[in-house]
Amino acid sequence: MSLTGDRRAEQSAEEPTDGSRPGRRGPARSDRPSATIGRVAEAAGVSRATVSRVMNGSPTVAAELAARVRAAAEELNYEPSLVARSLALGRTSTVSLIVPDLSNPMFQDVLRGLSHAAAGRGYRLLVAESNENVAEEAILAVEARRRSDGLVLASPRVPEAELRALSDRLAPLVLLNRDLPGSNVPSLSVDYAAGIAAIVAHLRSLGHRRIVYLAGPAASTSNRERQAALRAACAAEPVCALTELPCGATFDDGHASARAVLRSGATAVVAFNDMVAFGALSGLHELGIGVPRDLSVAGFDDIPFARYTTPPLTTASIPRNELGRQAWDRLWALLGGGPAGHDVHFQPRLLVRDSTGPVPAGRG
Amino acid sequence: MSLTGDRRAEQSAEEPTDGSRPGRRGPARSDRPSATIGRVAEAAGVSRATVSRVMNGSPTVAAELAARVRAAAEELNYEPSLVARSLALGRTSTVSLIVPDLSNPMFQDVLRGLSHAAAGRGYRLLVAESNENVAEEAILAVEARRRSDGLVLASPRVPEAELRALSDRLAPLVLLNRDLPGSNVPSLSVDYAAGIAAIVAHLRSLGHRRIVYLAGPAASTSNRERQAALRAACAAEPVCALTELPCGATFDDGHASARAVLRSGATAVVAFNDMVAFGALSGLHELGIGVPRDLSVAGFDDIPFARYTTPPLTTASIPRNELGRQAWDRLWALLGGGPAGHDVHFQPRLLVRDSTGPVPAGRG
DNA sequence: GCTTTGTTAGAAACTGGTTACTCAGCCCGG
């Protein structure tokens, strides 16, 4: 067993020009041989350690040598392998984000906020979409985590027991719109209850006492939260009547509810989200109902188009970008080994636009 | 220099339970030691090679041994390091996408399409946003490529010469909305000219002869393409008068243009994109102008809300998801070493909704 | 019974970096 005649030496001796050899390994290894640190070291007449030091800006290399190494690297078009680097350093400088649905503006903005904040520290973002598929979500999370140094799980649908069992393998982990009581997993969420309360207070101040709720999908936890908050808010006000209509989450769902809204006799509509409110606005318009003259409508989320509906939609705004940014802050803290800081329950901001107004005379 | 007493053996002997040792390396290495293939091999009483074979489902392992290995792996909560695996295999099973702006629906849908298609082959997606910053874009591209097996560059702003120089280092590479003539880099793009031509033909068929264009940002290549196509389409029709108004890309830009549109005397508006058209719709409404009764308005892009404006917007739809999906097909082919298939110039589909109608009587 | 063949599993080289340790050489003080 000779230790001197290793394969690499033979290889570089046998094929200095690299012809059209089919490539021993997988498809990624195309025809570009991509210089290695060893090749550069050889060319510069130094050891691999020195090349590494030069590439990482270590000051303990003589200027003349460093220049020679840099010249060789330049000459060979050398680019250190980030995979090898990750292996040696035990760090990938990548974090993962898992979202249920990339077409949801909420997650799009979280993605933006997180990506931007992470980029500031030289971290890149791996994105995966679970397509609301609970079974896949857990597998996806584990796999994504294995490729990166940390994970952000947005609005996970995974059952609590499973999430709890997984949380160790997923750490460093940050949860969005989901908490895990008793664990030390940082969690950022939106205080939907407070947003609903603000909307109700606003409607009450305009004199509304009969409210109809256009409910979101039954399976949605955010719908459950909003609905519960609405019930609580109405229960607290003795003269508040709440009607609940099963509706959905889309424009068409809201649009189809217009007649039922009228039949309810309510003077104000609280929609599960802005899309539903938007649809209701459209349906009511077609029925000749003036908003806010005859009926007030409020949405939730402040999607980008809410300010452009006719009339512009009163809604509760949630700091979606901020959610992503703060998720990064938590993750960064965890990556550094420190505590992640307090959980935050973001307060939605009530945006009063033109779709809500005083109760019509004689209908209070 | 003994070759037998290697550090790992000493380590595992000295700290079998792993106390609260601070961890020699970076922050990623938290307190969870994360079983390695060596540890599993030891526990199962086999060699690392055998564990590797079992984990990869090689059939050349006796059933009894395989079971023992699996049990050991289970026991130790073993998860093979994907980084080490990537290094050994020369493949990361990750591709990167670089977009100028994550808030643009176009890129959001490309992201979704690409992510979904790649996931089907077990590939994950790394996302980076260049924020329209040309200088950063090239650096980002190189870096993103180094972390993955392939790259999709969406609407890159990089100058042609630089892109050409880079294309070797970035391969396998797929370009979206950008071509690189003479290279063999696959390119998928949208035939904006055809979309504009379809809109103009539609307007012509309704009797419109005086058209006003609400131009996008001067720096935008897609604006240049749309504008040029519009000029060409109008030049081809002898009785077509085209007015061009500098406008922008946002709702507010379109909104602010309403008066200028009226002054132009045109009977139809072609907007740079749907947002501008949407703003124009709103501005015209405020001026008491009926659409399409007094004036027709057409957008471009078919953003998700275009069907919900009042009136619903006539526009040209581009298959954004499909762009992502096909980008994956090209990349996948390149990863396999094959040719990437033909470039595609996607044809926008004209969607006639209610914002366009016949020329008002007496104004043709 | 001995060779041939086929299977299985292990040893060791390999992926491409980083870094602890070591040691040669130089400068300087005693």
Added chain:
DNA sequence: CCGGGCTGAGTAACCAGTTTCTAACAAAGC
């Protein structure tokens, strides 16, 4: 003039997998 301290660079171990080559062993054939 010699030993100690400092500097700079090389050696080799290390990260955690995969894979080639090889050898041991069993079964089959002659």
